[in-house]
Amino acid sequence: MKQQSSPGDEVRLAFEGSVATITIDRPAVRNAMNRDTWTVLADHLGTVTRSEARVLVLTGTGGHFCAGADTSARRRTDLHPLDRLGHVTAPLVALQELPLPVVAKVDGPAVGAGLSLALSADLVVATTRARFGTAFSRRGLSLDTGSSWLLPRVVGLQTAKRLAYLAETLDAAEAHRLGLVTWLVPPDEIDPFTADLALRLAAAPxxxxxxxxxxxxxxxxxxxxxxxxxxxxxxxxxxxxxxxxxxxxxxxxxxxxxxxxxxx
Structure with a gap:
């Protein structure tokens, strides 16, 4: 019998010295997030806030960062849609307000809520095979998960409108040119590059x-x-x-x- 993984296995928190790392590990759905994993993420961010960590790295496994919301197994619930959306956005607010620098280490897709996760970081390191996009208008939706606040601050108002209205998927080079990505590195260099960056940030006052x-x-x-x-x-x-x-x-x-x- 196949053993099911728990939400705690799918969003993991680890500490190494002054560096905390949160890893999304749901490669079967390109690390898309469901209700339970948003809950775990919020819990982990609370733990990081109370810890002695000086920097947080947020990343994903399996060549993916986060493909947004996992809609493959919606549960029936009596919760009002505003409450459901509030459950999703609570950890994003916590991430934005985290009182230490956050580095997003992005490989593969960062779309929808995954884009918001990446942009909620202070710095973004991406591989040349990363992809970025809002995706919402393709589903008849407007921006959510904080992207209406984040995008204009990162790329400016007109480019934010372009990304919102057209829901284009940007390759890593274009995302870097527009300012969505701080550093662009080859896939085999992202781990040592991000580890060195985290140590430099941890050594800062x-x-x-x-x-x-x-x-x-x-x-x-x-x-x-x-x-x-x-x-x-x-x-x-x-x-x-x-x-x-x-x-x-x-x-x-x-x-x-x-x-x-x-x-x-």
Whole structure:
């Protein structure tokens, strides 16, 4: 008898030093997500938030990143559609608000909700065989899973409209040209490239990076005056955290080791 995998097997969380990795492992459906796996993803993100991790890598197995929502086995439910959609988008909101840098490691398709997962990361590393698209209008749907917020910020308003209206599937080179991808690498180089990137991010001052993420994510909502005021508050926090460490190491000609601890 074939043993069924559990949602916990299909979305796994692992820690190695200061690097957390969440892996979607549902290759039979190109890592498309169902209700149970969205639940597990939300739980894992809560665990990462409470951990000592300094960076999160989000990836998939089997030459796929995430092909969106798994519609192959819809369950009958009395939940209102708004509640069902809220269940899906809750982990995406948590991913966007995660107080540490997130790297999406993309091989194969990242479409629909999978595109939103990738764009919710701070940085995207993709192989040359990755593919990106919204897919929603092909099904008579408008944008969801946060893509109406994410796309204009990443690629600009007109290109976001192009991707929404036409639901084109972009190859990796075009996605890189449009800014959906930060780095484009050959398939056999993505693992070492992403591992090195994660270590570099983990070595960065964690509080300063967290504050940078907050400043940049909210920059569109602030006036220049408000942005400068927020920056000033952030710098005061840094002056009592890792800035003295950097100053002392520079004076000794050494590379600083950042702890993210308050020194006052």
């Amino acid at each position: 964690p509080v300063a990076v967290r504050l940078d993420k907050e400043l940049l994510n909210h920059s569109h909502e602030r006036s220049f005056r408000e942005a400068v005021a927020a920056e000033n508050v952030a710098q005061v926090v840094n002056m009592g955290t890792d800035s003295p460490t950097a100053r002392e190491a520079l004076a000794r000609g050494e590379r600083p080791t950042f702890t993210g601890r308050w020194r006052g």
